[in-house]
Structure formats: C-alpha cells, structure tokens
Amino acid sequence: MYVPPAFRVDRAACLAFASARGFGLACAHDGQKPVASPVPFHIEYASDGTPLLCFHLARHNPLIGHADGVTPWLFAVSDADAYVSPDWYVSPDQVPTWLYQTVHMTGPVRVMTGQQLPDHLNQASARFESDLAPKRPWTMDKMSAGRREAMMKAIVGLVMTVEEIEGSFKLNQHKSDADHVAVTGALALQKSAGAQTLSAAMRAARPQAFVAIEENEMLSTVHEGIAP
8 A cells, every 4th residue: 555654543543443443354365367255253362462354254255365364455545535625724735635544454364273263252242232231131042052053054154364564644734733623623524424523533543733823713812802
C-alpha cells in the first residue's frame, strides 16, 4: 500500500484500529487473478508477541485452498471514509479529496486444527457480543449439540501470522490548523455516519488546534462586546 509519510500510522495504532474494527477483506491470489472475501475476525497474540488474525470461511470458499501456511495473503481493514469539498477550506486553491482510515496486514495463512476452531468461535462471539452490552451475551451453549456440530463442519477456521502491517489514516494532517478545523466542522454537519466519524477522529488527532481557535473566537467576542 502506498502511504504518504504524513498519513503513516505506527504498528500499535494499526493493531488497535484493526482489532476495534473486527471486519475486513481477506485477499489471496490463485495464480491468475486475485480472490477475496469480506469476513469478521479477531486478533490474538503468539507467545513471542506476533499478531495472529483469526477468522473462518464457508467450507466451499475457494480461498481455503490457498491457505498453505507459506504463501502470504493480504487482509485489508477499513472504516469510515468521506468526500471533502474544496469549499470547506479556509485557504484558497484547494482540490477535492477523500479522507479515510485503513490498515493492511500481510502474512501466511494456515488452517486451524483440533480445538482451535471452537476456541476461535467462542472468542469471536464474545468479542462482538461485548459491543451489545448491557445485553446478556449469546454463547454457543445456547445451540443444540447437533446444530453446533453441523455448523462447525460447514466452516473452516484460518489463522494469518501477521508479518507486515501498514496503516494510512488520511485526516488532513498536512493542512494548516485553520483548514483542519474548518474541514472537521464541515464533516460534522454532513448526514453520513462516515463523515461524522472522521470529524471526531480529526478533532481527537489535533485537539490543540481547536483549543487555540476557540480561545481566539472567545477573545474576539469579548472585544466586540466592549468596543465603544
């Protein structure tokens, strides 16, 4: 992935982003063309700290045939994205652009064995059920034994040993404080959830810019109030 220096994200931030998202695109190559499937996942860590991306696919998914434990796959994880109009900037001569956050993880993928698949399914459901609190979490124990076994036979668990991680968070880091604040405010007013999510991320990324501008606005208001 091409990542301009201004948008590069460190390894820890990439893993935190991917783990929080928990959904991405698994991609391999069949020798002639790319093949891919969108899937949920969760991340575990080996004893040496290596990230292990755990997911599963329907047994008849052709991707499984490429999980040889040697050939690298790409797993792309993205979240919110939004269009930015040049009219939103304070500075002149701007161009349309698109803001986004994405992480790419690369590494060989192998098939889970033995107890790994049920352990993965329990951890995956616990991970996503936790987002629904205070709802009492669903567990596999709520399924009949026959139904549980049938469903497990219909899928194959996979593990990517993550060897390379790249992240690109394009949040207008290369723009001035004034432009950054102006675009953040404009995104917050848009109807799309993606625009609002990016607005919040941009505000969190450069909080000092908003403090300085808000202080200046308060001073201007005070001066206008005491003007003769």
